[in-house]
Amino acid sequence: MSLNEVTLRDRVRSALAPRLAEMGLTQADVGDGMSLTQSGVLDSFALMELIGGLEQGLGVEIDFEAIEPERLTTIKGLADAFAKALAA
Amino acid sequence: MGPVPASVEVGGLQEKAVTVSSPVPDHLWSYFERSWRRDPAAVALHVDGRSWTYDELAVRALAVSRAVWAQGGPGPFVGLHAQRSIGAYAGLLGILHAGRAYVPLNPQLPMDRRATIAVLADLDLVVTDKAHEHEARALAARTGKTCAVALAGESAGPFTDHAAGDAAYMLFTSGSTGVPKGVPIRHANVVAYVEHLLERFAPGPDDRFSQTFELTFDLSVHDLFLCWAAGAALYVLPQDQLMAPARFIRDHGITQWFSVPSAAVLMDRMRLLKPGAFPSLRVSAFCGEPLPADLAVKWAAAAPNGRVENLYGPTEATIAITGHVLDAAAPKARLGILSIGRPFPTARIRVVAADGSDADEGELWLGGPQLGLGYWKDDVRTAVAFVTHGTERFYRTGDLVQRDGDGDLFFISRMDDQVKVRGHRIELQEVNQVLKEVSGASFAYALAHPVRDGIAQGIEAFLPMTVRNNGGSILEACAARLPDYMVPSRLHFTDDIPYTSSGKADLRALRARLDGPASPTDR
Numbered sequence: 341m342s343l344n345e346v347t348l349r350d351r352v353r354s355a356l357a358p359r360l361a362e363m364g365l366t367q368a369d370v371g372d373g374m375s376l377t378q379s380g381v382l383d384s385f386a387l388m389e390l391i392g393g394l395e396q397g398l399g400v401e402i403d404f405e406a407i408e409p410e411r412l413t414t415i416k417g418l419a420d421a422f423a424k425a426l427a428a
Numbered sequence: 429m430g431p432v433p434a435s436v437e438v439g440g441l442q443e444k445a446v447t448v449s450s451p452v453p454d455h456l457w458s459y460f461e462r463s464w465r466r467d468p469a470a471v472a473l474h475v476d477g478r479s480w481t482y483d484e485l486a487v488r489a490l491a492v493s494r495a496v497w498a499q500g501g502p503g504p505f506v507g508l509h510a511q512r513s514i515g516a517y518a519g520l521l522g523i524l525h526a527g528r529a530y531v532p533l534n535p536q537l538p539m540d541r542r543a544t545i546a547v548l549a550d551l552d553l554v555v556t557d558k559a560h561e562h563e564a565r566a567l568a569a570r571t572g573k574t575c576a577v578a579l580a581g582e583s584a585g586p587f588t589d590h591a592a593g594d595a596a597y598m599l600f601t602s603g604s605t606g607v608p609k610g611v612p613i614r615h616a617n618v619v620a621y622v623e624h625l626l627e628r629f630a631p632g633p634d635d636r637f638s639q640t641f642e643l644t645f646d647l648s649v650h651d652l653f654l655c656w657a658a659g660a661a662l663y664v665l666p667q668d669q670l671m672a673p674a675r676f677i678r679d680h681g682i683t684q685w686f687s688v689p690s691a692a693v694l695m696d697r698m699r700l701l702k703p704g705a706f707p708s709l710r711v712s713a714f715c716g717e718p719l720p721a722d723l724a725v726k727w728a729a730a731a732p733n734g735r736v737e738n739l740y741g742p743t744e745a746t747i748a749i750t751g752h753v754l755d756a757a758a759p760k761a762r763l764g765i766l767s768i769g770r771p772f773p774t775a776r777i778r779v780v781a782a783d784g785s786d787a788d789e790g791e792l793w794l795g796g797p798q799l800g801l802g803y804w805k806d807d808v809r810t811a812v813a814f815v816t817h818g819t820e821r822f823y824r825t826g827d828l829v830q831r832d833g834d835g836d837l838f839f840i841s842r843m844d845d846q847v848k849v850r851g852h853r854i855e856l857q858e859v860n861q862v863l864k865e866v867s868g869a870s871f872a873y874a875l876a877h878p879v880r881d882g883i884a885q886g887i888e889a890f891l892p893m894t895v896r897n898n899g900g901s902i903l904e905a906c907a908a909r910l911p912d913y914m915v916p917s918r919l920h921f922t923d924d925i926p927y928t929s930s931g932k933a934d935l936r937a938l939r940a941r942l943d944g945p946a947s948p949t950d951r
Contacts, residue, residue: 362899363900364903380915385690385885387671404700405674409669409698
């Protein structure tokens with residue numbers, strides 16, 4: 341795992357933090373591979389908000405054509421997608 | 429085969445003999461059977477990564493029908509506890525073939541909610557798919573009475589004549605008293621809808637229909653029976669691709685698309701609505717919530733070989749009852765929201781002003797052959813919503829509409845506390861009731877927020893400061909009782925609730941607070 345990926349996971353985690361606080365969850369409750377949508381942490385609109393915020397913050401755009409959308413529902417998947425976008 | 433004398437005692441609901449050879453079927457099974465006999469080897473269903481021919485689906489449905497006869501009690505309704513599997517579709521068809529009506533029990537709903545519905549509908553049999561068998565047995569045990577479980581999709585059965593029941597399905601919608609209300613719909617209601625859509629969308633055996641809607645949503649009945657009446661193939665979207673179905677449309681060459689506008693909103697945000705992106709689409713239909721005109725125009729550009737239709741209708745009047753074809757060059761819209769068009773040819777409508785007179789702005793009343801009988805075991809609410817005017821029965825939608833000089837209708841707003849989130853009907857009173865029960869709070873005021881482009885994105889709620897430290901557990905308790913789209917995405921704690929002159933909470937003022945700068949009591 342590159343340093344970049346670790347940093348990106350932290351970026352995703354900090355973007356998620358307000359939502360977790362709202363639900364009374366801690367960072368430890370949410371694993372990197374857990375589906376954020378199926379677990380009810382985010383619905384698809386909230387997930388798109390999160391991705392939009394990260395796109396703005398990182399100054400890149402995800403290529404949704406090239407990625408299976410279900411892979412964007414975990415912290416790991418999001419970090420991977422942004423790593424790919426930053427490398428492109 | 430000739431006329432089928434179906435003399436089956438189906439408790440409570442009226443029945444009649446079915447003539448399979450008649451040009452207009454009076455039973456939904458007949459639509460399926462007609463296509464099955466015409467081309468048994470054609471693909472009827474694509475689900476879970478494999479295709480099933482009309483023959484393969486039929487024999488599995490017949491096995492379910494036999495199990496329903498063997499295991500079912502006298503009640504008209506059979507539960508369908510299955511989702512996006514061969515068992516779900518074979519189960520639905522089998523229940524209908526057996527002359528019963530299905531009550532969908534989405535396995536994703538909280539167990540509490542499923543058990544409530546099973547009890548309200550007097551279910552004595554639940555048909556399940558393999559994946560949800562264990563949960564179905566737990567559900568049957570929860571009903572507190574004899575409730576059998578039958579497995580669908582695993583075995584085949586021999587052909588027998590189908591039995592006629594009057595009702596085809598019963599769906600439960602959010603109820604303002606905190607208890608969901610059942611809406612039974614008859615075969616004749618659906619046939620009136622399907623016959624019009626067969627003309628309107630002109631589907632044929634080469635069509636490939638999308639199936640996005642959950643079976644608990646009556647728009648799924650359009651997908652299934654318009655498709656099978658045409659001898660076409662039904663393509664069921666896997667759960668994890670519902671969020672961004674662009675690739676699914678392309679990979680499977682979908683020709684008939686039907687979804688809530690929210691699906692298009694998400695695809696647009698993912699920049700997937702590029703011009704020419706979906707050349708295979710012949711018809712793209714949207715229903716369930718307001719359709720923003722600019723979104724419809726974008727979709728039309730992405731699907732240049734087809735047309736875009738905006739359909740409108742409540743569950744009580746069967747699937748949809750008005751429709752509008754988008755003119756992408758000059759979209760007909762009011763405040764950016766596309767017209768819901770004109771009533772279908774067999775439908776009767778009234779636009780009724782506050783004083784009860786016919787007008788061009790007022791409550792929309794619906795009548796005609798698509799009109800349901802009322803609410804299951806609830807004469808009081810039935811009498812309020814289903815009224816007689818002259819000699820005709822009408823359903824009062826509670827939707828405030830405007831009608832222009834061409835006769836085109838425009839949805840303005842609800843007249844009560846009902847809202848829609850991603851197409852789902854929600855009575856805010858029901859959310860308030862559950863919030864109060866689980867928190868012990870003295871008040872709870874839920875509202876739809878945020879609303880973007882006329883589409884509500886979720887529910888937020890105001891609760892008193894006394895429960896401010898329990899936010900997490902309140903939401904958890906809500907999630908155990910309510911469908912996910914009814915669970916608030918955010919709670920706000922305050923003791924300062926503005927009231928209107930009539931003593932009701934001023935939701936408009938509360939909404940203004942949410943749209944203003946974030947309050948320090950939010951969590």
